[in-house]
Amino acid sequence: NQSVLEASEATARASAASLGDVQVSIAAEVALSYITLRGTQTLLTIAYNNLSSQMETLQLTQWRLQAGLTTSLEVEQARTETEQTRAQLPVLQTSIAQSRHALAVLTGQPPAAxxxxxxxEIPVPQPADDLALSLxxxxxxxxxxxxxxxxxxxAAIARVAQADAALMPNFQIGGSLGLSALTLGALTEGASVVSVLLASVSLPVFDSGARRAEVRTQQAALDQAYRTYQATVLLALKDVEDALVALRGDRERLLFLQRAAEAAGNAALLARQRYRGGLIDFQTVLDTQRTQLRTQESVASVRIALSTNYVRLYKALGGGWQSDDRSALSTQDASEAPRS
Incomplete structure (x- = not known):
């Protein structure tokens, strides 16, 4: 009947929606792996740039030592900073290679493809500055x-309707009454005639208890489906709100850190110049270089976080999987469901 059809169609649409959920998750994983790759490449470039600067500082301390203007302590301190930065390079290069492998596998290719x-290297892709933070x-x-x-x-509502419909009388007699049942012996035994008539009769009046129990079962299933729906909507709301709050915070942090990184770069340059002229001690140079490296890495990390939270917002909103054409879905196989 109609209720059975409606329940089947709703179940098919639910399966298609679940397929869409998997597609969105895969797309998000690809995007996150790509962001990780580009972000790590940026960190590698920062490390190379700082290594170059530290090598210049090391060379400067060596010249000053040869001129008798400093001690070997400053040379060794400069060498320590240089080698520590150099030690970061293999770690970052390994992470880049692993991110490439992950992307290849996610897109169905061999790891080295x-x-x-x-x-x-290209910069980490960034969301538009005018991205709306209220939806x-x-x-x-x-x-x-x-x-x-x-x-x-x-589907649960349709099943409840189907169970309710089963309580309505359905007056069909599927037994048989022929000459064999009208023998003299059969006529004197009324119960045998009734048993012949009822052998294949199925009327709600005879199993109404079981059918009423089925109604209660389907009603309980409906209540559970409704509670699941409420919980799903609340979780979706949390995911979206979390992503929006994170995006807003990342934007503010990026603005302040960019200013800090610019100031740290200027301070490091001035410190080297003043050290070259013998106006400040070497510890100040080391401190400014460390601050410059730290702020540059922080800017890169916030850019990664900003793009990552944008992908999370994409996923929280269901990505690109959209379909309001329920009639089409009801006639499609799950394998032909709309793709993200």
Whole structure:
């Protein structure tokens, strides 16, 4: 009947929505791996730049030692800073290679397939500056898990209607009454005639208890589906709010850290110049170089976090998987469901 059809169609749509959820998750994983790769490449460039600066400082201390203007202590301190930075390079290079491998596997390719394509460094992709940080609640409905929960409620409602319909009388007699049942012996035994008539009769009046129990079972399933839907919507709301708050915080941090990095770069340059002229001690040079490296790495890390939280917002909103065409879904196989 109609209720059975509606339940089946809703279940099919729920399965299609679950497929969409998997597709969005895979797309998000690809994006996150790509962001990690580009972010690590940026950190590697920062390390190389700082290594170059530290090598210049080391050379400067060696010249000053030869001129009798400093001690070997400053030379060894400069060498320590230089080698510590150099030690970071293999770690970052390993992380870059592993990120390339992860991307290749996620896109169905051998681990080394993207080595050439992704060898050149480019900046971490950033979300648009004018990205809206407030969204209508209705956008949550495009999340595949919310869609799936909605359809499970729809299917449960249809099953309740189906169980209710089964309580209605269905007057069909499937027994037989022929000459063999009208023999003299059969006519004197009324119960035998009744048993012949009822042998294949199925009327709700005879199993109403079981059918009422089925109604209660389906009603309980509906209540559970509704609670699951409520929990899914609340989780979706939390995911979106968390991503929006993180994006807002990352934007503010990036602004302040960029200013700090610029100031740290200027301070490091001035410190080297003043040290060359013998106006400050070497410890000040070391401190400014460390601060410069730390602020540059912080800027890169916040850029990575900003892009990462943008991907999380994409995932929290259901990504690119959208479909309001329920009639089309009801006739499609799950394998033909809309793809992100």
């Amino acid at each position: 993207l080595a050439t394509v992704l060898a050149t 209508p609640a209705e956008t949550l409905r495009q999340r595949p898990d919310v869609r799936a929960a909605e359809e499970q409620v729809t």
